[in-house]
Amino acid sequence: MGKFVLTNVRLFTGGADLTGASNKVELTTKIEEKETTNYSSNGYKELLGGLASTEIQGEGQWEAADPSKVDDASWTQLGGVGAWSMGPNGAAVGGLAYLTKALRCDYKLGDAVGEVAPWTSSGKGSWPLARGQFAHPPGTARTASGTGTGLNLGAVALGKRMYAALHVLSVAGTTPSLTGRVESSVDNTFASPTTRLTFTAANTVSGEILRTDGTAITDTWWRVAWTITGTSPSFLFASTLGIW
Structure with a gap:
């Protein structure tokens, strides 16, 4: 950029x-800033x-x-x-x-x-x-279960975490429910994806952020996926992923 x-x-x-x-x-x-200046600092902080x-x-x-x-x-x-x-x-x-x-x-x-x-x-x-990337855009309505675009965000080193936010911006339908999740894969095919995080089922405008537990993850490709249920459901939501 x-x-x-x-x-x-x-x-x-x-x-x-x-x-x-x-x-x-x-x-x-x-x-x-925590100062540790001493007599061996040669006159510099x-x-x-x-x-x-x-x-x-x-x-x-x-x-x-x-x-x-x-x-x-x-x-x-x-x-x-x-x-x-x-x-x-x-x-x-x-x-x-x-x-x-x-x-x-x-x-x-x-x-x-x-x-x-x-x-x-x-x-x-x-x-x-x-710091990461948007994994789902806010302006695309979803009415059925699906998966998002794969992102090459890299592996998660030991002690680091994958952070994921889900912002449910609008909800319509009868008894609608959206359950988002974060999946990882060894490559961009997502032939055998692993679910790393699962958000609480949402039926109202809401937001949630989750993170992994600090164990190393060697998969380098990531995406959001979602399960939608209800009668004539429709959701607008945004999602972000980042490693720290």
């Missing part, structure tokens, strides 16, 4: 797609890396009266920890994505008379920030 102008940043928190109500999104990750932290900040135009809107989502999530995904340049399959489990810790709305009603909010990471 070369240089580009920010015109299509995607932000998902839980089951809300805040893209259409956002005009600024910032992602910060940093490591604490010596530092060790301490605790890592992540923060996602967003702001834009206020909307309400639907679970997918920023006001409803912010009030529901405030004080809770959930799935956050951000794409700096769209949410197409294979597009760059950052994902984490974050605490929705603040929410601000309102301004002077005559101004477009604004909002600002942030999430502070409760898990590491993983």
Whole structure:
């Protein structure tokens, strides 16, 4: 990816797609500096890396009266920890994505008379920030069980984890249910895929993030798959995968 102008940043928190109500999104990750300077440091500071932290900040135009809107989502999530995904340049399959489990810790709305009603909010990471790719796009409706596109994300080394977020953005039908899962394979054929993670069955707008247990996984290809049941079900959802 070369240089580009920010015109299509995607932000998902839980089951809300805040893209259409956002005009600024910032992602910060940093490591604490712990000084270890001593008399053998030859006059230079010596530092060790301490605790890592992540923060996602967003702001834009206020909307309400639907679970997918920023006001409803912010009030529901405030004080809770959930799935956050951000794409700096769209949410197409294979597009760059950052994902984490974050605490929705603040929410601000309102301004002077005559101004477009604004909002600002942030999430502070409760898990590491993983860098990966979008595995399912938000604008493709699914009405039956299926599998997504395979992504060559690489093997998971011992002590590392595969992180996966699922954002269920809309639900329709009679008794609809969506159960997402993450599969891996030795190659892009997925002839004998292995299920690595399974999300909780969803029947409402919602979000969830999962991770593997830290054991090594030699498979290098990954995808999301889903099982859909119900009468005339239809789901819009986005999914991201990343290793950390």
